[in-house]
Structures are given as structure tokens and as C-alpha cells.
Amino acid sequence: MEKSSREILSENNISITNPRIIVLEQLLKYKKPISVEDLQDNLKGQVATSTLYRVLNDLKKINVISEFITPENTTMIELSLHEDEHHHHLFCKSCGDVIDIELSLGFEQKLSSEIKSIEKNSFFIIEDHGLELFGRCSECRDSF
Amino acid sequence: MEKSSREILSENNISITNPRIIVLEQLLKYKKPISVEDLQDNLKGQVATSTLYRVLNDLKKINVISEFITPENTTMIELSLHEDEHHHHLFCKSCGDVIDIELSLGFEQKLSSEIKSIEKNSFFIIEDHGLELFGRCSECRDSF
DNA sequence: TAAATAATGAGAATAATTCTCATTATTTAT
DNA sequence: ATAAATAATGAGAATTATTCTCATTATTTA
Numbered sequence A, B: 001m002e003k004s005s006r007e008i009l010s011e012n013n014i015s016i017t018n019p020r021i022i023v024l025e026q027l028l029k030y031k032k033p034i035s036v037e038d039l040q041d042n043l044k045g046q047v048a049t050s051t052l053y054r055v056l057n058d059l060k061k062i063n064v065i066s067e068f069i070t071p072e073n074t075t076m077i078e079l080s081l082h083e084d085e086h087h088h089h090l091f092c093k094s095c096g097d098v099i100d101i102e103l104s105l106g107f108e109q110k111l112s113s114e115i116k117s118i119e120k121n122s123f124f125i126i127e128d129h130g131l132e133l134f135g136r137c138s139e140c141r142d143s144f
Numbered sequence C: 001t002a003a004a005t006a007a008t009g010a011g012a013a014t015a016a017t018t019c020t021c022a023t024t025a026t027t028t029a030t
Numbered sequence D: 001a002t003a004a005a006t007a008a009t010g011a012g013a014a015t016t017a018t019t020c021t022c023a024t025t026a027t028t029t030a
Helices: A005-011 A018-030 A036-042 A049-061 A105-122 A138-142 B005-011 B018-030 B036-042 B049-061 B105-122 B138-142
Strands: A065-069 A075-079 A088-092 A098-101 A125-136 B065-069 B075-079 B088-092 B098-101 B125-136
Touching: A005 A018, A018 A036, A018 A049, A018 A075, A036 A049, A036 A075, A049 A065, A098 B105, A105 A125, A105 B098, A105 B105, A105 B125, A125 A138, A125 B105, B005 B018, B018 B036, B018 B049, B018 B075, B036 B049, B036 B075, B049 B065, B105 B125, B125 B138
Parallel strands: A088 A125, B088 B125
Antiparallel strands: A065 A075, A088 A098, A125 B125, B065 B075, B088 B098
């Protein structure tokens, strides 16, 4: 069962305000990564631009959303409610669509050991990773 | 032996100008990814800002450089002279340093087959990929 | 070497994001 | 339930990175 946006806010001890609820509801409804621009359009008249950015920063701070940037330099927002939801992104070069993907368990394990050997050679401590895939979605692959 | 910046420009049939040579020399000297900001600082007084951006776009068009964005949203530039130089990036979360890394041949092969299975499930055609690693460099790991 | 073409520099324009500050909403303590 | 204290909002100004404009200068072509 989905958490309500009010619950999400109160669990994180930040005050429950209209703009925060509206933004969260929109993200809960959308269910996939969305650009700030599209968010803004969808919420036009409901949340001021400065407030939208502030709310996004607030939600980032409490790890309720995460942000990433597409190859076309568009800032994307997505919910990250479930801590265990490790995933990656697949980008369509034509239409800019982004979808979440998961790697097989076996492959993630192989990746972990590859990373361990990179740690040794680079003298970095590696804490996180992300695989980005670039291609064309089913819509765009034909018209190409 | 390294190609000279003049050679690079003439091979690509674009005119040989001072700003283009200066930017290329700087990148050839620097040898690792550099932020546009640092480039700008290093070339202060030699290349106008608007020209710098134009030159970078020109060099991107002929595939002599490539561009990517760090988690902190900094635009980075790097030479990509050797077509075969497939590599990935390792970011330091503390100081923002970026280094190039290569994956073992065996692992790149495993990655390719993982990608094939993702292609099937997602109905995307996948043309390219990049692995991003995030951590702390040898300098920063201690002071943490 | 002259004419044609292309690139440059300076600063204006644009876009995305952050900041300021007076007003309004939310929370806390009674 | 209410008043006082705290925090968030909205509007627009400020900031930053990047692109655009256009008159001048350099490069290439013939």
C-alpha cells in the first residue's frame, strides 16, 4: 500500500504544507522520472516557481526524491521512497524518454567484484555506482 | 606520437585559428577531464568566453572532444582522439575530481550480454552505455 | 593578392536556478 | 483552543552558464 504524501512528510519531520503535498502527489501519480519543466507545466497556477525549486530541494534533503541529468542536460526528478530500489536509467536519444531498469542479481554481483578491483587500482573508496544506457525506444526506433 | 592541434583541425577540414589551437593545446596538456570553468580560468585573456564556448561546440561536432556532467552539475570536457578509447568515469564526491577508468575485457563482455537481455525486455535498441562510479579519492578518503 | 568565406570579441539575450523579503501558514506551548 | 514562535510561501530580483548578434578581423580560395 502506498504511503500518503502527508505520511511521507510527517515521518520525515518536516512541516506539512500545500505545495509539498501537491508536488508529492504529482510524483506519486506520475510514477516515472519527470523533468522539472514538465512538473512545472503540470503544476502551473498551483505552485510558484521559486517554491517548486525549494520544495524539490527539501524533498531531496530527506531522500524522498532523487535528481539526475539526461544526456540532453535536462534535470529529472524521481521518487525514491523504497531504500532498496537500486536501479539504473535507460535514455531514448530521440524523444528523451527515460525509463528505470534493474540489472540481474548475478550481474550486479559481477559488477561488485569488478568495482572492488577498480578500488584497488585507483585508490578510491567507491561508494556507489550507476549504469547509464543510451538508445532508442520502441516508438523512435522505427522512425529512424 | 601525439597529433598536433593543427593536424587535428586540418584532418577535420575546419579552419585553423588561434583560439582553436589554444584550446586544443590546453586539453592536450591537461590530459584528463577538465571543467569549462577551469578551462576558462586557464585561458583567461587568451580566448573570449563566447569564443571558448563556440570552439568547444565546434570540437564536439567533429568528435575531437566529448562532454559530460558531474553529479555536482559541472560540465566537463575531455579529448576523445582515439575512437577505440571506450572508458568510464570515477567521481570523487568530496573534491569533485574525475578520473577515467577502463573495465576489464571480461567484464565488458558480461555487460554486453546483460545489455542484450535488457534490450529484449525494454524493446529499446541500446547503442551505448556508461558506468559511473562515485566515491572518494585517495586525498579525500582520509579527511572524512 | 583580391575576393569570398568563416571565425572572433564584446556584450546583449536567454534559461535554469537561487535568493530576498514581506506576507501567510504551520507548529508549539500553554 | 489560542497566542506566540517558527517555518514556508509567492513574486520578482539576482545569479550563473550558455547562446546569440553583429561589426571587425582572420583565414581560405581562386
